[in-house]
Amino acid sequence: xxxxxxxxxxxxxxxxxxxxxxxxxxxxxxxxxxxxxxxxxxxxxxxxxxxxxxxxxxxxxxxxxxxxxxxxxxxxxxxxxxxxxxxxxxxxxxxxxxxxxxxxxxxxxxxxxxxxxxxxxxxxxxxxxxxxxxxxxxxxxxxxxxxxxxxxxxxxxxxxxxxxxxxxxxxxxxxxxxxxxxxxxxxxxxxxxxxxxxxxxxx
Ligand SMILES: Cc1cc2nc3c(=O)[nH]c(=O)nc-3n(C[C@H](O)[C@H](O)[C@H](O)COP(=O)(O)O)c2cc1C
Numbered sequence: 001x002x003x004x005x006x007x008x009x010x011x012x013x014x015x016x017x018x019x020x021x022x023x024x025x026x027x028x029x030x031x032x033x034x035x036x037x038x039x040x041x042x043x044x045x046x047x048x049x050x051x052x053x054x055x056x057x058x059x060x061x062x063x064x065x066x067x068x069x070x071x072x073x074x075x076x077x078x079x080x081x082x083x084x085x086x087x088x089x090x091x092x093x094x095x096x097x098x099x100x101x102x103x104x105x106x107x108x109x110x111x112x113x114x115x116x117x118x119x120x121x122x123x124x125x126x127x128x129x130x131x132x133x134x135x136x137x138x139x140x141x142x143x144x145x146x147x148x149x150x151x152x153x154x155x156x157x158x159x160x161x162x163x164x165x166x167x168x169x170x171x172x173x174x175x176x177x178x179x180x181x182x183x184x185x186x187x188x189x190x191x192x193x194x195x196x197x198x199x200x201x202x203x
Contacts, residue, residue: 014196016172016188017061020097023174024059027090039087040066042077050077056086057114063168064099065106067114069131071161078103078165086167094177099169106164115158123156124148173201 027035036056043049058065064086068075078084082103089096115123128144135141173187183203188196
């Protein structure tokens with residue numbers, strides 16, 4: 001093949017992002033509930049693992065973005081150990097994607113812009129919720145919703161305790177259900193030079 005061929009560089013051919021987007025688009029087209037829901041696994045400073053669901057808000061070459069309360073246990077984990085794993089599961093068609101990588105906070109301007117795109121009551125909710133802290137009584141949350149609705153009747157700024165994280169992938173594994181549990185698994189790994197390689201795995 002000639003050097004001037006229009007083929008993309010070999011490393012790009014193993015970039016997992018196009019397949020990820022294909023699978024996500026398939027899940028959306030099937031109208032699965034919450035196609036962007038993903039399990040987020042973190043590890044605390046003391047080495048204790050935790051997992052919970054979050055919603056993917058953006059995915060591109062820079063990474064996979066989600067938003068949360070920055071005073072939550074998950075945020076504390078991610079600051080102490082900026083490494084995490086994401087796991088999607090879509091059924092049908094019976095597909096799993098695991099994404100491992102390093103974590104960085106989303107820049108203020110990007111978080112502001114996403115926050116501004118949310119519905120009014122979701123923005124108020126971000127102010128009202130002290131995520132994962134004990135709820136003293138049943139009316140505490142509606143009380144805080146009322147308080148912040150009065151405070152921010154028209155424009156709602158992004159709370160200082162609310163923002164996003166971006167997971168820059170170092171490995172992405174695709175798992176697809178096949179008959180007789182002979183499932184197809186393929187792992188893409190990112191080398192130190194940034195180039196992706198790909199390898200099949202036994203199921
Ligand atoms: C489908 C689904 C989507 C969720 N999406 C988010 C999200 O995008 N951000 C978030 O902070 N919590 C989300 N949650 C709630 C989290 O799972 C979790 O309860 C909360 O963030 C507190 O987690 P932590 O105590 O480990 O920090 C979601 C829950 C479900 C079931």
